[in-house]
Amino acid sequence: MPNTAPRSDCPVARSLSVLGDRWSLLVIRDMMLFGKRTFNEFLESEEKIPTNTLATRLKQLEEAGLISKRAYQDNPPRFQYELTDAGAALAPVLRAFRDWCRDHYESTGNAASDRMSG
Amino acid sequence: MPNTAPRSDCPVARSLSVLGDRWSLLVIRDMMLFGKRTFNEFLESEEKIPTNTLATRLKQLEEAGLISKRAYQDNPPRFQYELTDAGAALAPVLRAFRDWCRDHYESTGNAASDRMSG
Numbered sequence A, B: 001m002p003n004t005a006p007r008s009d010c011p012v013a014r015s016l017s018v019l020g021d022r023w024s025l026l027v028i029r030d031m032m033l034f035g036k037r038t039f040n041e042f043l044e045s046e047e048k049i050p051t052n053t054l055a056t057r058l059k060q061l062e063e064a065g066l067i068s069k070r071a072y073q074d075n076p077p078r079f080q081y082e083l084t085d086a087g088a089a090l091a092p093v094l095r096a097f098r099d100w101c102r103d104h105y106e107s108t109g110n111a112a113s114d115r116m117s118g
Helices: A011-019 A024-034 A039-043 A051-063 A091-108 A112-117 B011-019 B024-034 B039-043 B051-063 B091-108 B112-117
Strands: A067-073 A078-083 B067-073 B078-083
Touching: A011 A024, A011 B024, A011 B091, A024 A039, A024 A051, A024 A067, A024 A078, A024 A091, A024 B011, A039 A051, A051 A067, A091 B011, A091 B091, B011 B024, B024 B039, B024 B051, B024 B067, B024 B078, B024 B091, B039 B051, B051 B067
Parallel strands: none
Antiparallel strands: A067 A078, B067 B078
């Protein structure tokens, strides 16, 4: 997984090494806020994650220890995903993004007004 | 900027449309915590952002209204970047990533122990 190799000891950089993409935190959101657990449920989210991207992200999140995968049916095999403690501990990150968007980004029309006065 | 087109109205997804990559929040960190302002100062950070990636990210952050660019010298032209109000408002996002890494990710050896019990 070259994409997730840490690039420094900075805790922000280390977080972004595993979560710094457009999709991983949306999968975490789907599990945390909407109770989604299966591959097909993640695919149905309105952001329309591509199938191969979802497979890659689930594998990376599992290898990083943020989600766990287990079979809930054998024949045919079916899997579901759950947040680990480390994954569930991302709630403050999701809240920070939500609050920033609502209070400082979306509210100003993608912050264009800040640019004028910046 | 096809990369930054919002994919839904979810405020987390909208935040990630502009900040969901491995580098943008590190540029914000460099400005906020280390007082960096110039292209060369960003290049010197230990994560070693590639030159073309930095140019693209600065342009996207400026177009999103999170940073502003101004010339501080005419001949030869030299530019420096500053956080707008919307960019400075990302401090809680950086803190959330830092705290999560320290308390729930790094502390468990990339959360492997959570995976075992998850």
